Amino acid sequence: MAMQAAVPDNRTTIDPIALRRAFGTFVTGVTVITTVDAEGHPRGMTANSFASVSLDPPLLLVCVGKGASSYPTFAGAGKFAVNLLSDAQTDVSNLFASKATDKFAAVNHDVVHTGAPVLTDCLTWFDCSMHDRVEAGDHMILIGRVQAFGTSPSAPLGFCRGRYAQVKDPLPPGWLSSTDMIVGYLIEAQGDVLLVADGKGGWVLPTAPRRPVNGRLPVAGGGELSLVSDETFLYSVFDVDGHDSGYLIYRARLAEARGELTLPPGFRFFSPDSLPYDRIESVEMRAMLRRFVRETAGGGSYSIYMGSPDGGRVATVGAAQPWAQHVQS
Incomplete structure (x- = not known):
């Protein structure tokens, strides 16, 4: 039987440390x-x-x-x-x-x-x-x-x-799908409204990455706010022209006294007569804030606005009531 010549192993030895650095x-x-x-x-x-x-x-x-x-x-x-x-x-x-x-x-x-x-x-x-x-x-x-x-x-x-x-410009325009919703909070304390700087010289409502837990709302950018759970309810649902995402806005009241609160950076309270409408980019957001001011001045009989192609619908709601009142037998 003929002998077969050995095939030389031409593989080079890989330095694992150098390879790790290259992968890195x-x-x-x-x-x-x-x-x-x-x-x-x-x-x-x-x-x-x-x-x-x-x-x-x-x-x-x-x-x-x-x-x-x-x-x-x-x-x-x-x-x-x-x-x-x-x-x-x-x-x-x-x-x-x-x-x-x-x-x-x-x-x-x-x-x-x-x-x-x-x-x-x-x-x-x-x-x-x-x-x-x-x-x-x-x-x-x-x-x-x-x-x-x-x-x-x-x-x-x-x-x-x-x-x-660091990764710059992580969210270019149009990245979010049209089914995504931005959750914002219209938070009132002693008659004033809480807004947050948008980083472009304007103002927007605070947003949150998730729902409140035990009345504690984690706000985008860091920090938490304490809300009155029984007075937090859906206030407005709408789309914004030129944006893929829609908005879910909740009406809420701050649980902490203003003097005991340390606001996260960029947050500021505005009285109803000093709201910076000219520095709020969205027409829809400005209209919602004006409606909130009118309803507050009218005794606090708030409505829920649902946007639609023909202009939307408004349903008036009474004072918020604890859910337990509706589930008792």
């Missing part, structure tokens, strides 16, 4: 991936090896290092969430990259669809069931099928060359 020149976002262990305890870790895979079916992937302390939990999980961090969440990234024993104590989180923890204040979250697992060297690729997701207009947290990076 690719600008990525930063995620916190989360799941629950066999006892139902939340587990999470920071990762930046994330990618979208498919729209139909809706799939994504994230890579988990086999040396990570949470690796066994993720490798055996049937569900997980991927939470993309905003540029104000470097502390969250550092927390979940650490060996802290209770990483979830300092972050707001909830369950949405699968039961995996979702970080409610992040840039974007994807709640996934496990679609597939792929062994890949010293990592495992988790492929998740998206069951629910949510996003916000915050700027993303970037990562490049082993450090955090």
